[in-house]
Amino acid sequence: MDEDVLTKNLIKQHTFRTWGKQKNWDPLVIKEGKGAYFYDSKGNKYLDFSSQFINVNLGYGNENVIKAIEKQLETLQYINPSLGVSIRAEASRALLEVMPKNITKFFFSTSGTEANEAAIKIIRLIKRPSFKILSRYRSYHGSTEGSISLTGDYRRWFVEPNIMPGVVRFPEPYCFRCPLKLKYPDCGIACANYVDYIIKQEKHVAGIIVEPITGTNGVIVPPKEYMPLLRKIAMENDVLFIADEVMTGWGRVGEWFAVNLWGVEPDILTTAKGASASYVPIGITGVSKEIGDFFEDNVFAHGHTFEAHPVSLAAIPAVISEYKRVNLLPHVREMGKYLGKRLNELKERHISIGDVRGVGLFWAVELVKDGKNTPFADYNDKYEGKPILLDLLAKKALESGVFVYNGPSWFIIAPPLVVEKEDIDKGVEALDKVIREADNQYRN
Ligand SMILES: Cc1ncc(COP(=O)(O)O)c(C=O)c1O
Known part of the structure; x- marks a missing residue:
């Protein structure tokens, strides 16, 4: 055959x-x-x-990235994440150079969905008893229970009603088919302003998650006022703001991260995909210093065997250096x-x-x-x-x-x-x- x-x-x-x-x-x-x-x-x-x-x-076959991964494989292919290994420090140092300035601490996993699961847990631990999370209809945040529950598109329907409670959805800035039947700029960015109302009516809102530019659901680029306004609404209501940059990060939009397009700093930035340029699986949940500090005296109740896997980490400084070289x-x-x-x-x-x-x-x-x-x-x-x-x-x-x-x-x-x-x-x-x-x- x-x-x-x-x-x-x-x-x-x-x-x-x-x-x-x-x-x-x-x-x-x-x-x-x-x-x-x-x-x-x-x-x-x-x-x-x-x-x-x-x-x-x-692209495919980047020799410098492959060499860096091979080097780590030969040196130490695995060590449990409670022990230190130099590649973890190197990866963190490289990330600090490209991440929004306020994102200073990282949890490493192996996929975008895991990066978002960690974010969900983090905001719920911090904001207890608040637990609700706002997300948009046209969104994809991953396939595991928490992130599929945040997901707004049809992929969520397969698991309903057995999904994570506490998710409230809001309309997206999809101007081509505005869900509110309005027209930009006369709309006054009603889709973002409405979020303020939702938060106040819902009470117990811990966070908002958005893809800064919606990805698989059709590359929806918001009007320029949208993201700063949404960020402001989150801040005014004391709600944590998560930017899911699994797809939009790593130079894709001509900035290291899409939030930079509008000068917005999220409390949490989740990413994956381009973080290793897909030479190895990786997921990253980056948080602000304030969030990091919270866990000094509170248990960070999360982890995986393959968390901070040295071979995955080896790709991070290598791809950042390649992104710069080209x-x-x-x-x-x-x-x-x-x-x-x-x-x-x-x-x-x-x-x-x-x-x-x-x-x-x-x-x-x-x-x-x-x-x-x-x-x-x-x-x-x-x-x-x-x-x-x-x-x-x-x-x-x-x-x-x-x-x-x-x-x-x-x-x-x-x-x-x-x-x-x-x-x-x-x-x-x-x-x-x-x-x-x-x-x-x-x-x-
Ligand atoms: C914005 C966004 N978040 C999360 C995910 C999930 O990432 P993964 O497939 O690595 O779990 C994706 C995947 O396409 C995505 O586009």
Whole structure:
């Protein structure tokens, strides 16, 4: 039997595909990667136009990061987290250089969802008896109990009603389809101002969690007033503010972290993905000095065997040093401008493109099927596992050599941050071709 078919069969029969029905799963078997490209076993080359799940920020095969990880593996592959190891100090020192200035203490885990679970516990321990946490409808914070409960999108529906109590949701600044049916700037940022009312009515609110720019739910960039206003409302109500930068951190938006776009300092910053550029699993919960100090005389009631794993930690200073070496932030800003321009040109050409939005190398192209901006599919379709047009278009793009991640009615364009203009052109051309099918289905 062909080696590829054997591999595929073993994967299909003995492992789970996630967030979908198993039946028609047909995974393409990938062999290796270099730069912004990966290759299948037949040598076919694919541009990664979404950094997988917006996490392969440095692209594939970065030798300096690989060497740093190997060095740690050879020196000491594991030591329990109550003991010290120099890589933990090095990782912390490197983080202090790039994190918002007020974030000075870290808990290390192995994923974004764990980073958020730790944040939930921290704010609840500090704010007792307050326990409620506000989050938005269009949000994803992870798949484990606490973070799926914070999640607003359809993925939460699968576990209801068995979810963590105490989550209250508020509307998002999704101006393309404003949940309050208002128009910016006349809206007066009602979606943020309403949060003040919610906090006062709910009482016992411990914290607010937001993705500064909503990620998998369609790259929703808030109006410039939004984040400072929300931060102010949290502060005035003595509620802790968590920025979930699992996706938006690490140069993705042309700043180390998205909160920097608005000069906002969160009380807690959670991150993962780009923190190791996905060379090893990592999750980070960063907190302010005040929060850190609270636990001097209070039990920090949390931990994992693989917490502060030395091999995961080894990636942190290595990727930060690589991000600096490739002059990442200016590069992302320059490439981001170019990508935005190219995607807006696509919008001119395709009647089915309803909206193009983004910042840095983090963009969404949202498709609509009629003049009323009706999406091709929604969360209900995803929940029921229905076949949707965007999945089909993404599959066609992959067949033509470009991987692009999609939601029910949008593509997320977020290539590795080391991408160059020619790569962007290649990705945009592939989108140009597949979106014609959506144009054909468009009705006025
Ligand atoms: C904003 C955000 N938070 C949390 C998570 C969960 O991260 P992980 O998949 O590493 O658990 C994700 C994953 O995409 C995310 O985008």
